[in-house]
Amino acid sequence: MSITSDLIRGHTDTIILAHLSRGNSYGYEINKAILTATGRRYELKEATLYTAFRRLEEAGCIVSYWGDETTGARRRYYAITPYGRETHTRLVAEWQEARELIAALIGE
Amino acid sequence: MSITSDLIRGHTDTIILAHLSRGNSYGYEINKAILTATGRRYELKEATLYTAFRRLEEAGCIVSYWGDETTGARRRYYAITPYGRETHTRLVAEWQEARELIAALIGE
DNA sequence: ACAAGATACTTCATCTGTCAAGGTATATTT
DNA sequence: AAATATACCTTGACAGATGAAGTATCTTGT
Numbered sequence: 001m002s003i004t005s006d007l008i009r010g011h012t013d014t015i016i017l018a019h020l021s022r023g024n025s026y027g028y029e030i031n032k033a034i035l036t037a038t039g040r041r042y043e044l045k046e047a048t049l050y051t052a053f054r055r056l057e058e059a060g061c062i063v064s065y066w067g068d069e070t071t072g073a074r075r076r077y078y079a080i081t082p083y084g085r086e087t088h089t090r091l092v093a094e095w096q097e098a099r100e101l102i103a104a105l106i107g108e
Numbered sequence: 109m110s111i112t113s114d115l116i117r118g119h120t121d122t123i124i125l126a127h128l129s130r131g132n133s134y135g136y137e138i139n140k141a142i143l144t145a146t147g148r149r150y151e152l153k154e155a156t157l158y159t160a161f162r163r164l165e166e167a168g169c170i171v172s173y174w175g176d177e178t179t180g181a182r183r184r185y186y187a188i189t190p191y192g193r194e195t196h197t198r199l200v201a202e203w204q205e206a207r208e209l210i211a212a213l214i215g216e
Numbered sequence: 217a218c219a220a221g222a223t224a225c226t227t228c229a230t231c232t233g234t235c236a237a238g239g240t241a242t243a244t245t246t
Numbered sequence: 247a248a249a250t251a252t253a254c255c256t257t258g259a260c261a262g263a264t265g266a267a268g269t270a271t272c273t274t275g276t
Binding site: 004006007008009010011014015018034037038041042092094095097098099101102104105106107 | 200
């Protein structure tokens with residue numbers, strides 16, 4: 001893992017909402033998806049992930065339900081809400097603005 | 109101020125080193141420069157700035173000295189060290205990598 | 217002369233997000 | 247039987263950011 005988490009900090013919610021906006025999912029799967037999408041250069045740690053799920057559900061951005069697996073470990077699925085989609089749109093816009101500001105400040 | 113600080117968090121050191129790599133400066137001036145460069149959309153708070161100066165000096169990235177102003181409030185100037193320049197180069201590279209990872213993860 | 221505001225630095229207590237470490241449980245592979 | 251993979255959860259501690267408060271000097275407007 002080469003990237004320090006402070007550089008991704010603040011994007012955790014955006015990353016999760018982006019994933020859920022493409023379909024319902026669960027913690028373990030999201031965790032693996034991030035590893036894959038980044039070529040194992042970044043991992044959203046489990047504790048961070050579950051903390052974020054609590055935060056996002058508390059805020060009304062996502063809802064959760066237990067899967068009905070008849071085999072294997074139980075899964076808690078998450079679905080994005082309409083408010084979660086709004087939030088996602090806003091967070092992406094904020095990222096784009098932050099990216100420009102940082103570019104202006106560090107000149108790269 | 110429209111951008112939440114968590115999006116800039118982790119870039120504070122990079123921003124300061126970028127500024128100092130263009131010449132010695134002092135806290136108040138850097139603070140104003142950031143306000144100007146971002147069109148007042150982002151402010152590096154004073155407490156954050158001075159915390160960062162301590163951290164960077166502790167780490168050997170910068171050195172400080174009191175200015176010899178004969179008028180006005182005293183100024184503590186900061187200069188980047190060779191190690192600070194190395195660090196700056198590394199931090200900029202990390203930012204570029206983080207930017208790609210985030211893009212890959214949120215698809216924008 | 218006086219008040220207000222700008223310049224300039226500092227410290228402390230608090231908040232938030234991250235994460236190491238530990239735990240629980242089931243299924244599959246060796 | 248042991249190891250590995252799947253899957254979730256909690257707790258305590260840490261680091262960076264920041265509000266709030268303080269100190270001191272100089273400039274500007276009235």
